[in-house]
Amino acid sequence: MIAFTVLGGYLGAGKTTLLNHILSHCDGRRLGVLVNDFGAINIDASLVANRNGSRINLTNGCVCCTLSDGFSEAIETLLADPNPPEHILVEASGVADVRQLAQYGRAPGMSLDGIVVVVDARTLPAKVNDKYVGTTIRRQLAAGDLILLNKTDLIGDDACRDHLAWLQREYPLSRVLPCRNAELPVALLLGVGSTREPAAMSHGEHEHYATWSFTSEAAVTRTRLERFSQQLDPSVLRAKGTSAAATGPALLLQAVGTRREVSTIEHAPAGTYLVAIGLQDQLDTQVLDRLAADCFSPAESG
Amino acid sequence: MNTIYPARKIITMNPSNPEGTHIAVRDGMILGVGPLEDLTGWGDYRLDTTFADKVIVPGFVEAHAHVMAGGMLQHPYVGYYDRPLPDGSISPGIRSYDALIERLREIDAAMTDPAEALLAAGFDPIYFADQPRLTRHHLDRVSTTRPIYLHHASGHLATANTAMLALNGVTADLRVEGLGRDAQGELDGELREPAAMSLCKSAFREIQRANMTHQAIHYFGALANNAGITTCTDLGGLSILSERSLEAWRTITSEDSFPLRVVQYNLPAMPGAAADFDALADQFVALRHTQTERFRFGGVKFVLDGSIQGFSALLNPPGYYRGEDHGQLLAVPDQLKAWLLPFHRAGLSIHLHCNGNRTQDLAIETIEQLLKEVPAPDHRHTITHAQLTTQAQLRKMAKLGLCANFFTNHLWYWGDQHYEITVGPERANALEPCASALREGVSFSFHSDAGVTPLGPLHTMWCAVNRVTPKGRILGPAERITPAQALKAATIDAAYQLHMDAEIGSLEAGKAADFTILEDDPLNVDPMAIRDIGVWGTVLRGRPCKAAG
Numbered sequence: 001m002i003a004f005t006v007l008g009g010y011l012g013a014g015k016t017t018l019l020n021h022i023l024s025h026c027d028g029r030r031l032g033v034l035v036n037d038f039g040a041i042n043i044d045a046s047l048v049a050n051r052n053g054s055r056i057n058l059t060n061g062c063v064c065c066t067l068s069d070g071f072s073e074a075i076e077t078l079l080a081d082p083n084p085p086e087h088i089l090v091e092a093s094g095v096a097d098v099r100q101l102a103q104y105g106r107a108p109g110m111s112l113d114g115i116v117v118v119v120d121a122r123t124l125p126a127k128v129n130d131k132y133v134g135t136t137i138r139r140q141l142a143a144g145d146l147i148l149l150n151k152t153d154l155i156g157d158d159a160c161r162d163h164l165a166w167l168q169r170e171y172p173l174s175r176v177l178p179c180r181n182a183e184l185p186v187a188l189l190l191g192v193g194s195t196r197e198p199a200a201m202s203h204g205e206h207e208h209y210a211t212w213s214f215t216s217e218a219a220v221t222r223t224r225l226e227r228f229s230q231q232l233d234p235s236v237l238r239a240k241g242t243s244a245a246a247t248g249p250a251l252l253l254q255a256v257g258t259r260r261e262v263s264t265i266e267h268a269p270a271g272t273y274l275v276a277i278g279l280q281d282q283l284d285t286q287v288l289d290r291l292a293a294d295c296f297s298p299a300e301s302g
Numbered sequence: 303m304n305t306i307y308p309a310r311k312i313i314t315m316n317p318s319n320p321e322g323t324h325i326a327v328r329d330g331m332i333l334g335v336g337p338l339e340d341l342t343g344w345g346d347y348r349l350d351t352t353f354a355d356k357v358i359v360p361g362f363v364e365a366h367a368h369v370m371a372g373g374m375l376q377h378p379y380v381g382y383y384d385r386p387l388p389d390g391s392i393s394p395g396i397r398s399y400d401a402l403i404e405r406l407r408e409i410d411a412a413m414t415d416p417a418e419a420l421l422a423a424g425f426d427p428i429y430f431a432d433q434p435r436l437t438r439h440h441l442d443r444v445s446t447t448r449p450i451y452l453h454h455a456s457g458h459l460a461t462a463n464t465a466m467l468a469l470n471g472v473t474a475d476l477r478v479e480g481l482g483r484d485a486q487g488e489l490d491g492e493l494r495e496p497a498a499m500s501l502c503k504s505a506f507r508e509i510q511r512a513n514m515t516h517q518a519i520h521y522f523g524a525l526a527n528n529a530g531i532t533t534c535t536d537l538g539g540l541s542i543l544s545e546r547s548l549e550a551w552r553t554i555t556s557e558d559s560f561p562l563r564v565v566q567y568n569l570p571a572m573p574g575a576a577a578d579f580d581a582l583a584d585q586f587v588a589l590r591h592t593q594t595e596r597f598r599f600g601g602v603k604f605v606l607d608g609s610i611q612g613f614s615a616l617l618n619p620p621g622y623y624r625g626e627d628h629g630q631l632l633a634v635p636d637q638l639k640a641w642l643l644p645f646h647r648a649g650l651s652i653h654l655h656c657n658g659n660r661t662q663d664l665a666i667e668t669i670e671q672l673l674k675e676v677p678a679p680d681h682r683h684t685i686t687h688a689q690l691t692t693q694a695q696l697r698k699m700a701k702l703g704l705c706a707n708f709f710t711n712h713l714w715y716w717g718d719q720h721y722e723i724t725v726g727p728e729r730a731n732a733l734e735p736c737a738s739a740l741r742e743g744v745s746f747s748f749h750s751d752a753g754v755t756p757l758g759p760l761h762t763m764w765c766a767v768n769r770v771t772p773k774g775r776i777l778g779p780a781e782r783i784t785p786a787q788a789l790k791a792a793t794i795d796a797a798y799q800l801h802m803d804a805e806i807g808s809l810e811a812g813k814a815a816d817f818t819i820l821e822d823d824p825l826n827v828d829p830m831a832i833r834d835i836g837v838w839g840t841v842l843r844g845r846p847c848k849a850a851g
């Protein structure tokens with residue numbers, strides 16, 4: 001399964017900064033980047049050169065106006081590499097329909113990891129009411145699993161609070177996070193690379209975030225994993241898990257924002273591994289421990 | 303030696319010399335139009351009476367069509383309306399699901415390889431709005447074993463049969479949102495938007511690839527010739543970016559028998575296009591030095607929004623009449639001026655696709671800024687489609703020197719749908735406001751947007767003159783124009799839009815000998831009969847090109 005993430009947001013919101021941030025903190029992951037935009041790319045080439053296996057592929061233009069298969073061909077080109085990426089990242093154009101783009105991440109062999117939409121805190125009120133792009137930006141926000149309210153350092157605390165509250169009220173299915181320079185833990189933005197490495201975000205700079213993990217040698221049923229995912233506390237911003245018996249197909253749990261999906265994958269390490277990420281002051285690991293015990297205890301039928 | 307053609311009537315579109323009975327030609331150039339005695343003084347001549355009982359008008363100029371018009375006909379056409387084919391015959395419109403199934407069964411029966419996929423194009427669900435959606439079950443009635451892929455006219459949708467879904471491993475557990483489903487959650491075979499369509503990869507790609515074949519160009523030439531067109535744009539392709547594609551165009555258009563002058567417009571904002579628009583503008587200007595008689599480079603086109611019938615055009619209030627608003631810009635407004643600037647500065651013609659009037663506001667504002675920054679007294683930039691152009695926009699366009707290219711065929715093909723569903727009565731009556739454009743002084747032409755609708759200037763003229771819908775409505779009688787005004791839009795004004803009016807578009811001494819040969823006089827037949835006038839063919843640079851069939 002190739003993970004697939006769409007980065008959206010209007011011109012100037014900080015998408016490229018976000019992409020460069022991810023590229024410089026993605027140690028160990030092989031990323032493939034598709035820039036689905038017009039004109040030149042502003043990716044810091046030195047970042048790409050220094051990272052093992054990362055590569056950049058530009059698809060110029062907007063899929064929605066070409067009505068062609070060009071985008072899926074661009075994905076194919078990335079995957080045809082002898083050392084193909086494990087995660088594809090799409091930087092969408094400022095007016096792209098990110099929800100449509102995200103559907104490429106649901107093709108066979110792909111797994112939609114999330115839609116991340118960045119907004120510039122300074123221009124949020126003006127842009128969502130803009131004559132030309134207002135509805136497009138609202139559509140992008142509605143599609144975002146995670147909405148990053150960026151550049152909060154450039155507005156006052158009150159304005160920031162108001163914006164966060166407004167966004168969360170308007171887009172209850174998204175999770176809204178404030179940030180500056182688009183700096184957030186990569187494990188939160190791209191999902192947990194591997195459920196066996198919950199320390200993926202141990203960098204000290206992200207002291208605001210906490211993780212929770214669960215390991216068991218036994219596999220669980222799909223029903224139980226689905227029940228667990230549905231009961232996940234809203235304080236969980238991201239979760240990923242796999243469960244597999246020694247042989248046969250495995251289960252994959254992915255949660256981002258308020259979206260929770262359980263699907264069947266070809267294989268995974270035997271046993272059950274779960275990781276969740278949330279804000280330090282919100283993530284209640286005891287609640288998660290109890291939920292896991294509740295859902296996965298052998299006595300529980302299902 | 304000169305050739306002099308007598309004709310029943312010659313309409314020149316040259317105001318100084320509007321009509322004549324004879325036209326003299328030397329080496330592909332017009333020597334003059336008049337009575338015979340005005341032309342014999344040019345020297346030895348041969349009198350060619352081929353057109354003696356016919357009406358000669360300037361060669362039609364189509365300023366918005368696509369090579370796709372030819373490409374798509376490599377697959378069976380199953381649209382609602384009749385479609386002329388390159389050989390001059392007609393593929394009849396398909397008006398019911400039963401007729402569709404019947405037609406597909408015939409194609410299936412004629413195919414020899416049982417595993418080969420059956421691809422067909424042109425189906426449009428908007429004409430079947432009163433029925434349940436077409437599903438894979440309908441197509442399964444054609445075959446449960448042969449994969450079938452029905453590409454819709456809009457390009458946004460397709461319907462696959464069960465065998466096609468199975469071939470591509472498309473199953474109900476996929477979460478792709480564009481997969482149509484029935485009430486039980488089973489796939490119904492509808493694929494919406496490219497992400498879902500590309501799940502049936504080989505079929506979708508085959509449909510795209512058809513537009514890039516040599517056959518597509520040959521068909522394009524034949525269709526245009528059959529419709530009486532002598533100069534036709536391929537408005538928005540990638541041709542200039544691939545050496546192979548350029549070569550194909552060059553080779554085919556240089557064949558003596560190729561019956562059409564093609565004007566290429568490039569789409570810079572496309573996948574695979576150059577990232578650097580300055581370099582692209584230079585490249586385009588350089589290509590102009592290599593152009594030939596029948597292969598020209600016009601300028602660039604930018605697609606700024608979607609379509610009205612797809613509800614993806616961006617509309618000003620009060621917005622769509624019925625149906626959900628999916629209006630969306632396909633360009634970033636804050637970047638648009640910067641995108642256009644290199645092409646504008648290079649003196650290239652810019653055509654902006656605007657279906658919605660809000661999008662058109664953006665186009666007009668941007669061009670105004672562009673002209674303030676880099677004044678260009680004779681730019682002739684064009685709003686193409688321009689369907690919902692308002693009176694205020696026309697006044698502004700006249701001041702800025704913007705041209706309009708109206709999609710008059712919409713009045714017929716979707717006029718009733720616009721009236722009843724998309725924009726409602728008042729704005730449906732104001733669609734393609736030709737009379738207002740004349741009054742306000744905005745130079746305009748018409749287009750077919752072929753393959754969206756068939757190539758056929760007589761049809762686009764007929765729409766502008768009559769504004770009649772299939773249900774018998776007259777949409778906005780006040781916007782009707784006269785046949786003479788319509789003929790002007792289809793010839794000299796279209797040539798003007800392409801900066802070619804000194805060379806083509808009217809029958810005038812010194813200009814290219816491009817004529818369209820008609821069986822009747824479009825200015826004197828019953829206006830409702832204009833679209834039925836027979837087309838003998840054309841003369842292109844003095845060479846007769848007889849229509850097929």
Ligand SMILES: [Zn+2]
Nearest residue numbers: 366368537751
């Ligand atoms: Zn077009």
